[in-house]
Amino acid sequence: MALRIYNTLTRTKEEFRPVREGRVGIYFCGMTVQDRPHVGHMRAFITGDIVWRYLEFKGYDVFYLTNFTDIDDKIIMKSKDEGIDWRMLAERNIEEFFKAANLMNLKPATHYPRATNHIQEIIEMVEAIMANGFAYESNGNVYFEVEKFAGYGKLSGKKLKDLIAGARVEPDPNKRHPADFALWKAHKPGEPYWHSPWGKGRPGWHIECSAMSTHYLGQPFDIHGGGTDLIFPHHENEIAQAEAARGVKFVNFWIHNEMLNLKGEKMSKSTGLFFAIIDVLEHYDPNAVRLYLLKSHYRSPIDYSEERLNEAQSAWSNFVEFFSKLPKELPEINLSDPSLAKWVKAFEDAMDDDFNTPKALAVAFELLSEANRLFTAGDESFAAHAALLKMLLEVLGFRVETGAQALGQFVDDLLELIVEVRSELRKERRYDLADKIRDRLGSLGVLLEDTPEGTIWKLSGRR
RNA sequence: GGCGGCGUAGCCAAGUGGCUAAGGCGACGGUUUGCAAAACCGUUAUUCCCGGGUUCGAAUCCCGGCGCCGCCUCCA
Structure with a gap:
């Protein structure tokens, strides 16, 4: 190619x-x-x-x-x-x-x-x-x-x-x-x-x-x-x-x-119309800003818009959701595996055509759907797909974190304790208290999700 | 005045001669759930600003409109 x-x-x-x-x-x-x-x-x-x-x-x-x-x-x-x-x-x-x-x-x-x-x-x-x-x-x-x-x-x-x-x-x-x-x-x-x-x-x-x-x-x-x-x-x-x-x-x-x-x-210095990037990053995740910029081709004009930035933030959270439920260590990628190679080819075809990042991102979103399907189905090849997705996103310059965000062992332990107690309450059908815990943690920026495999927690990104 | 670009769904945005017009956001319906969240499935453009033309075939090429934008001066 x-x-x-x-x-x-x-x-x-x-x-x-x-x-x-x-x-x-x-x-x-x-x-x-x-x-x-x-x-x-x-x-x-x-x-x-x-x-x-x-x-x-x-x-x-x-x-x-x-x-x-x-x-x-x-x-x-x-x-x-x-x-x-x-x-x-x-x-x-x-x-x-x-x-x-x-x-x-x-x-x-x-x-x-x-x-x-x-x-x-x-x-x-x-x-x-x-x-x-x-x-x-x-x-x-x-x-x-x-x-x-x-x-x-x-x-x-x-x-x-x-x-x-x-x-x-x-x-x-x-x-x-x-x-x-x-x-x-x-x-x-x-x-x-x-x-x-x-x-x-x-x-x-x-x-x-x-x-x-x-x-x-x-x-x-x-x-x-x-x-x-x-x-x-x-x-x-x-x-x-x-x-x-x-x-x-x-x-x-x-x-x-x-x-x-x-x-x-x-947006230029001479007209005084500009938003300092540092100020924008006070409100938006850098990955979301990057996504906002890359979802248009570099040779097309873009309008600065907070709506578009919010949209990018929502879109990016799909990746965050996915990676936060994965283990920290992902398997080695075997690119000769045909089920992976086709994604790499689609990605390269897009990027080879004058750095068509909107198209490359479309590939990434489709790969995300595929990986989620495999995850839901309990197919163990999901991990290999996740590793590939991480690699492609990193080629586009995104910072990808896998596993729950590290807040220090002490915080992890505390949250584990809270989750454990809440699970007991749910077993006893005391949903009022269980919901209260979830609501209060939510307002602190910690999201709880009850899955068939148990409750997982993660950060909402807004604290 | 000179040069260049753009007009695709509610919004953003790929596609530039031929498979079902990508993908994202939003919306709606379903599966799942104690309720949520997340995830998955489905629906959301018989049609690509308008009017002609070329072609077996056009969102894609040509001509003519309409609308928007950039550069020609310091700027990424």
Whole structure:
């Protein structure tokens, strides 16, 4: 089976082939850390997480990078507004990112490069671009000259004359062409700066990603991802920079996730319309949030909606219910068993088709039904099905716990005692007391279920 | 103005030329239960925004409408 990925560069699904056999280099655009990470960012990071996990499932050795752009105009502005050091602002938001990433079970990247740690690589790339005649200096600024780069617009499908017609580019006397963009910005009083061949200054936006991605992954590398809002100008400019500097193709596959919208408007920092992911996780299980994001395909827009989140929470609880009644240890999975292999094939067929997570989840839900049927029928093969289901959910990045949630031996013992006493009461048909116990425990977040095999308890997830 | 996307059940959402139009949420009925919960079984789109066309055959392709959205400026 071959993985096919929709490549923004060609606007078609292409069979994935890595530059080097068995290995994959991925650069997924991270945040410009001027503000708190929100649910829209999380959608992008989940997209990258799925790409990584699935490639690893397919047997690839993955080198995965997510950057922090920790110096740019917005960060400087924001830090001035708040009256704090720009480094503090960046650090605060980076910390919150890691907290959210951990809660959401994002696989930690192989490396998290920061723009301010790669000024040397950035300067070298700017020099290479200039040496090749694609950039010019003007009053301590260095600009990329878009008219010199023939391939400009190949990712976004834009034409230079249309860009001028848009006329939203601010006229700048330093620029030769309105669409030229800054590789290096001359120092202004009160702003951070680094020394460069063009005097004091700082990198422009875009150059850090070209410099850092190729520094770690080489050129060309396999996969570059991010939100659709980055296609132009950010990724278009990254291509121009890297290819002008080195004269070889920058990236083979471009993956872009669609936006998460809020009441029809994009959730973004500039509009002030956003929900910080950390705040959302106060109310929702991370697995439910992940399910909410994965039940739509990554290339379709999603509306942010608490109704949808509640729906996902209900859907996820079906898995929780199932796994909580299983033993902690599940059997080894034998994939050559045909009764299991057909599920893996259905899952792979779905994921191979441009990471079709809604379809892959449908397979997971059907497998859940099958496993429940086997469980109810007392068929011992249910455990093998459960183990497979756990594995598939983990490929999709869910955290799956089996057995009753561990609260410590003491609590387990107490609950066991209560359940035992209540069972005695039920035998004596004293249902008023038995129901009272169940109700009171329920309000404490402990659910009791009377099954033919005895009473089991579990946590409701809301305490 | 330029470029791109979308419209499938009450809601969300796969499917993009041919098996009974996935799956989830919700709702309703049944089995089970002291009552619940959970689980299982069943029902919930003769039809895919509307109108034409191509085809033996279309939700899927083409043309024309209507409606919604994104990008073109900082953004995941």
